[in-house]
Amino acid sequence: MKERIVLIGAGSAMFTRGLIADLVSRKWDVDLALVDIDETALRVAENLAKKILQAAGSKIRLTASADRRDVLPGATAVVTTIGVGGRRAWEQDVFVPRKYGIYQPVGDSVLPGGTSRALRMIPAMVDIARDVLEMAPEALFFNYSNPMPAICRAVRKATGANMTGLCHGVFHTARFLASQMNVPIDTLDYSAVGINHLTWFTRIESAGRDAMPILRQTADRKLANGLAAGSLGANFLDQSKTHLDENAPKDETPFCWWLTKMFGAFPSACDRHVTEFFPGMFFREESYFGKTLGVDAFSFENTISYGDHCYEEMTRFANSPDPLPREYLDRIGGEHEQVLDIIESIRTDAGRVYSANLPNEGQVPNLPAGAIVESPAAATRDGLQPLPQPPLPAAMAGALAPRWGWVETTVEAALEASRDKFVQALVLDGAVDSIETACRLADDLLKAQADYLPQFAQEKST
Numbered sequence: 001m002k003e004r005i006v007l008i009g010a011g012s013a014m015f016t017r018g019l020i021a022d023l024v025s026r027k028w029d030v031d032l033a034l035v036d037i038d039e040t041a042l043r044v045a046e047n048l049a050k051k052i053l054q055a056a057g058s059k060i061r062l063t064a065s066a067d068r069r070d071v072l073p074g075a076t077a078v079v080t081t082i083g084v085g086g087r088r089a090w091e092q093d094v095f096v097p098r099k100y101g102i103y104q105p106v107g108d109s110v111l112p113g114g115t116s117r118a119l120r121m122i123p124a125m126v127d128i129a130r131d132v133l134e135m136a137p138e139a140l141f142f143n144y145s146n147p148m149p150a151i152c153r154a155v156r157k158a159t160g161a162n163m164t165g166l167c168h169g170v171f172h173t174a175r176f177l178a179s180q181m182n183v184p185i186d187t188l189d190y191s192a193v194g195i196n197h198l199t200w201f202t203r204i205e206s207a208g209r210d211a212m213p214i215l216r217q218t219a220d221r222k223l224a225n226g227l228a229a230g231s232l233g234a235n236f237l238d239q240s241k242t243h244l245d246e247n248a249p250k251d252e253t254p255f256c257w258w259l260t261k262m263f264g265a266f267p268s269a270c271d272r273h274v275t276e277f278f279p280g281m282f283f284r285e286e287s288y289f290g291k292t293l294g295v296d297a298f299s300f301e302n303t304i305s306y307g308d309h310c311y312e313e314m315t316r317f318a319n320s321p322d323p324l325p326r327e328y329l330d331r332i333g334g335e336h337e338q339v340l341d342i343i344e345s346i347r348t349d350a351g352r353v354y355s356a357n358l359p360n361e362g363q364v365p366n367l368p369a370g371a372i373v374e375s376p377a378a379a380t381r382d383g384l385q386p387l388p389q390p391p392l393p394a395a396m397a398g399a400l401a402p403r404w405g406w407v408e409t410t411v412e413a414a415l416e417a418s419r420d421k422f423v424q425a426l427v428l429d430g431a432v433d434s435i436e437t438a439c440r441l442a443d444d445l446l447k448a449q450a451d452y453l454p455q456f457a458q459e460k461s462t
Contacts, residue, residue, distance in 0.1 A: 002029045003343065006075045006136070008068055008128060009082035009145070010034035011041030014310055019079075020049050021329060022340050024056040033071035034064040038086075042066055044311075047318035048328075056329055068131055075136035077343055080128060081144045084120040085452045087304050092448040093117050094300050100441055102283045102431045105272050105298035108146040109197045110403065111279060112432075115410050115425050116445045118147050120452045122154040122414035129161040140346065140383065142166050142339055147410075148196035148357050149372040149403070154411040156359060164384050165357025165372065169269030170199055171338060176253075177201065177266060180222075181214045193364055193375045193389050195403050196357055197273040200265040200396045202389070212264070219260035252298075254289060255282075263395055272298045277403070279431040345379035353377065356384045366391040368404045402430065417455035419446065 005023075010016045016034065023030055034049065036042040046064040053060055065071050072078070083090065093113035094104050107113025125145065132141055141163045145151055152165040170192045178185040183206045191203040204211040253270045255278075260266045267274045275282045275293060282288050291297035317324055338354060345352040356377035360367050363386035367373055377384040391397075406428045413421035419442060426438040446456050 003076045004031040004033070004074050005077045005079065005343075006033045006035060006068065006071055006139075008035045008078065008080045010045040010064070011036040011038050011086075012081040012083065014314075015081045015144070016045045017048060017052070017314070017328065018337065019339070020052050020060075022337065023060055024052065024058045024329065026340060026344075027058075028060075031061045031063070033075070034062070035066070035068045035071060037066055039066050041311075044315050044318045048314055048324075051318065051324045052328055055324055068128065069135060072131055072135040072139075075132075075139040077140040077142070078132050078136060079142045079144065079339060080125065082121070082124060082128075083145065084124050085449065087307050089120065089449060089452060090117070091304060092445070094294060096444050096448050097431070097441060098294075099444070100432070100437055101285065102279075102441075103285065103292050103294045104276060104283070105293040105300060106276060106303075107294070107300065109273060110147065110276050110406070111283065111429060112426055112441055112445065114147045114150075114276070115406075115413075115422065115429060116449060118150040118154075118410045119414045119422065119456075120449060121145060121147070121151055122411065123455065125151050125155055126158045126415070129155045129159040129163060133159060133161050140164075140343060142342075144339075146196075148374075149407045150410045150414070152357050152372045153359075153370075153407055154415060157411060158415055162383070165196065165374070166339060166342070167196055167269075167355070167357070167374070168337060169197060169273065170355035170374070173201070173266070173268035173270060176270065177204065177215065181206075181211065181218050183211060183214065191376050191389060192268055192355060193373070193392060194267070194396070195372070195400055195407075196374045197269050198277045198400065198403070199268040199355070199374045200263070200392065201268065202265050202392065202396070215260065215266060216264065219257045219266075222254070222257040223261060263393070263399075265393075265396060277399070279429065283431050342379050342384065346381065346383060349381040351378045351380050353387065354379060354384065356386070358384065358386050361386070363387060364389050364392060366397050367400065371404045371407070402428065417453075419443075419456060422446070 034045050042064055049062055063071055093116045094107040097112040104111045104113045108117055143163050143165050148165045152163050155161050155163045174190055175185055178188050187207040189205045190201055192199045192201045194200050204215055255271045256267055256274055282293055285292045288297050294300040342354055353376050357372050357374045360369055360371045360373040363375055364373050375386055375389055377386045406425055409421055409425040409428055413425055423438045423442045426432055426442055432438045
C-alpha cells in the first residue's frame with residue numbers, strides 16, 4: 001500500500017516513536033514526513049526515527065522539515081499532534097487556575113485549562129488546515145490534539161476542512177471494562193456516544209449477548225467493596241464527607257462506577273478526564289473522595305515530570321552513537337495505535353468500526369446538529385462514516401448539554417481573539433464562582449500565555 005504520511009507535531013516523540021514502530025511492522029510502501037516548528041524537537045524525532053528504521057531494516061523513506069509547506073504536496077494522510085507551547089504552557093493552564101481554588105487533573109479538554117489551551121491551539125490548527133486544503137486537498141486529515149471538540153469545530157467552521165478527531169480513550173476504556181467484567185476483549189462489541197472524554201458506553205455485547213447487565217453488576221460490586229458505607233446519594237453530592245474506605249480495594253475510577261450505577265452506562269475516559277466535566281463536584285481542594293484532583297489524585301506534576309523524562313530519554317537515545325534499546329522496535333500502546341488501522345480500512349473499504357469525532361449530521365438524533373460528537377464510525381473507501389445511534393437517554397444527554405455552548409463560545413473567542421468571549425466561556429464552563437473571578441482568571445491566563453497569544457494583545461490595544 002503506497003502512502004505519503006505527514007506528521008505535524010512530530011516533536012511529540014512518544015507518538016512519533018509509536019507510529020514508526022507500527023509502520024515498520026506493516027511493511028507498507030511509505031514516505032513519512034516529520035514536521036515540527038521546534039527545530040530542536042524535530043531533530044530529536046528525526047534522529048530517533050532514523051535509528052528505528054535502520055535497526056529494523058525498513059525501506060520507509062523519511063524526510064523532516066520545520067515548514068509543513070515543504071512536505072505537504074502529495075500527502076495522502078495528514079496527522080496532527082501539535083501542542084502549542086508544549087508542557088511549559090500546559091503547566092500554566094493548570095497552575096494559574098489553582099490560585100483561584102480550581103484544581104484540574106488534566107487541564108487539556110475542559111475547565112479553565114482546556115479553555116486556555118483552545119485559545120492557543122485553534123489559530124495554529126486553522127492555519128494548518130488551510131495549508132492542507134491548498135496543498136493536499138485529497139489527503140485524509142486526522143487530529144489528535146486537544147481540546148478535541150473545540151479544535152475540530154473551529155477548523156470546520158473557519159475552513160471547511162474535513163478534519164476527523166481521533167482519540168484512544170474509548171478504545172482503551174473498552175479494554176479496561178472487559179478486564180473488570182471478566183469478559184474476553186476479542187468477544188466485545190460496543191457503542192460509545194458523547195463528547196470527547198465524556199463518552200457514554202450505551203451498548204456492550206459479548207459474543208453477541210447483551211453485557212450491560214454484567215457492567216451494572218460490576219458497578220454494584222465495585223461500589224459495595226470500594227466505597228465507605230453511606231458514601232452514595234446525598235453524602236456523595238455533599239462532596240466533603242465522601243472518602244474511600246481505608247481497608248477496601250482501591251479503584252481509580254470510583255466516580256465513573258457511581259455514574260454507571262446512576263445512569264446505567266459507563267463514561268469514557270475514566271475519572272481522570274470525566275471528573276473535569278462535573279466541576280461543581282470536584283474542582284476544590286479535597287473534594288475528590290477526600291483528595292485533591294491534580295495533586296494527590298492523578299498528580300498533574302507527575303504527568304508533566306513523566307513527559308519531561310520521556311523526552312529527555314529519547315533525546316539521549318536519539319543523539320547517542322549507540323544502538324537503540326530493542327524495545328524501541330516494539331509496538332506500544334498510546335494515541336497513535338489505531339490511525340494506521342483506520343487508513344488501511346479506508347483504503348481497502350473494510351468497513352471496520354472506530355470511535356471518531358465528527359459533526360453530528362443526525363447520527364445522534366437528540367444532540368445538537370453540527371456539534372462535534374464522538375461516536376462509532378465505519379472506515380470505508382469514503383472515509384470515516386458515522387453510524388446511526390439511538391437517542392441518548394435524557395440524563396446522559398443532559399450531562400453533555402452544557403458543553404456544546406462552551407465549545408461554540410470558546411471557538412468564537414479563539415477565532416475572534418475576544419477577551420470578552422473568553423470570559424463568557426469560563427463562566428459557561430462552570431468552574432468559577434463568580435463573573436469577577438472569571439474576569440480575573442481570564443486576564444491572568446492571557447498574561448501567562450501572552451507569548452502564544454499575540455492576537456489578544458492587538459485586540460487590547462485597539
